[in-house]
Amino acid sequence: MVSANGDFELGFFSPGSSKNRYLSIRYQRAFETIAWVANRDAPLTISSGMLILSSEGILNILDGKNNIIWSSNSSKYLKNPRAQLLDSGNLVITGDDDSDPGNFLWQSFDFPDNTLLPGMRLGKNLATGLEWSLKSWKSTIDPSPGNFRFELDISGYPQLVLWNGSASYIRMGPWNGVRFSGVPNWGPSDIFASEFVLNEKEVYYKYKTTYKWVLMRISTEPDGQVVLHTWTDGYRTWNPSILLQAKYCDVYARCGEYGSCNEDSLCICLDGFQPKNIKAWSSLNFSEGCVREIPLNCNNKDDFVRKSNMKFPDTRSSSYNLSMNLDECRIKCPENCSCRLVQHMQIPTSLEKEVVACFGSVA
Template identity: 45%
Template structure:
């Protein structure tokens, strides 16, 4: 899902009041269930499945947590229906359905798997994925059900964030309601399929932030430094085809633990387990800068990291509401000085190092060249900008925007973020910008020479005064 990387303390370290003392193999079957007080341990020992009570909650839940830190829960089954006591039982039915029963044998939660199996088995994988399958089946595509298809607040390696376009299944994160309540909160992280698919964090139906579109190497909204990422511990990928649209990441070092968490306040954080300190280290947080707030500056603007004021109009644009703009309210954005002419000729102004705009009103093609992309945009009066879809190997593919350009960030030169974007402008406006640029270039040598002369004269005067004062002191 920028896609999809040093900071504070994990807010998801829960106080366990359960007494899970008995461990069982990594599988349960129709003849072997798991009761409250027992835990299922994955074959490699990385994860455990059992019953717990978070914080001050009085309810008990079935969940999965890390063996190295049992307070870190990554998945909860009965998020909205806690058990009232310690009589919970997890079973696999003869038909191949995973069910959680309470003291009256009422089903509190089930896997709702519709396919039957001759030899149903539920297994906790070393990836943290709880699966339901037929016998010794190892192909994930043939699993009857898996917890990775129904994430909670935690995004784990090998988990998919996005869509199964064949079945219509959406896999997305939803925050806990609070640190004591694992019920779905008001924040979610998901993949928006409109236009070129992008990962967004939402509060209800409103977008709060997005890491920028994926360009083959990184999310354009995050700084990227190739020299520090030549041997990364994580590998990221976005998959787009006729059957699926999803974002995932994998561990290149399988001995480490890494997780992304959407906390109850809506902040997405990445944690890495440090064996030396036995603690989770926060390695990134999405909303570390105000520019991560979605569309902070409005249309046709750039948000500038570590610069004040934060917002600036694109070249050839002016604030839509000057009074509001000057008072620090930028949401109305900017408008063109000169309208597009289309039939009488337009051109493009190149911006470098920018977080690409919201792609919900975009179109893309994976095989076109940048030159073909330019022509396609120029011949469509509704097209407002274009860029390479993938920047690897010199750049491939075409990404076109239609309508307003929103949620752009300008990274400083050498900052390592963003990529090139070509914004459509009226030909007369481009001429004006070019003339202004040439004028500034002509003035630059004169300014540099004047500054140098002023500096030399100042040094000479200082030297003369120093020598004169020294002679006077010697004479005295």
């Protein structure tokens, strides 16, 4: 099955030198590049296999013995369903002549692999509970889920986090209205535009390309790198740009609480703080972080100090308000003596609307 614009094709493919076969969507121009895999955990180990669309609108992959090894498992049903590969690379199940995304019975964009295509989402549908995240392959020839998971963490003010197993590995920081604060090269570009949505129904990030002839994808690699790939026909190859990798200062909690990592890959305590364990700190063990030199006394009207060119603190313990102004935010945050951050920003939550966010991060 080929998309109308000829950019994508659906079929049974084997990645690299692997003999296993997977129902995959891959690029026609970048022929060996797979954008999505259905049966990541259940490969066909023989050459025979079949993709069936049932009368109820469910996709099933059958092995050589007609056993179902993968299913789209939709809970709804459509009359006269059809499967279609859209120009975006999205495999959808819909009714006859119905292209409204709100009416899709099922779509591959709701079940990302290791790749974020333009139009795909990272985040969560708060109404249905559906989550969109990227999971790395185990290796370049094994698409089963590997160690790394890239997601928009919404347990506080939303931020992008790369997980290594169950441990936070790298934090990209929250959306600051232009980009994610911890990734300087994820800013505005003349070839793609970002969109961040935060409302009562859903929270997500997605992007779109500016030019139709440019192919783009963001992938989470088996080694934990997050890479933006750009393809132009003139060079006939992917041009990679690393968005995230485990540099010294980017490893999660490298310098502990109230510590800051500088350009020389050394940890220092913020002004007004000192190492919690001076002996360990002098031995370059920074995990215990820093503590206040003088205990905080909320009754003394302590104020906030501006810190420039730094990644925002972890926002998983934060609370936020999308309607407060900065003065209201400054008054509200010190009511909690553990509040350590006041931030006020204009956030374009969609292409049509902007809101003001005020959030306070709690120690």
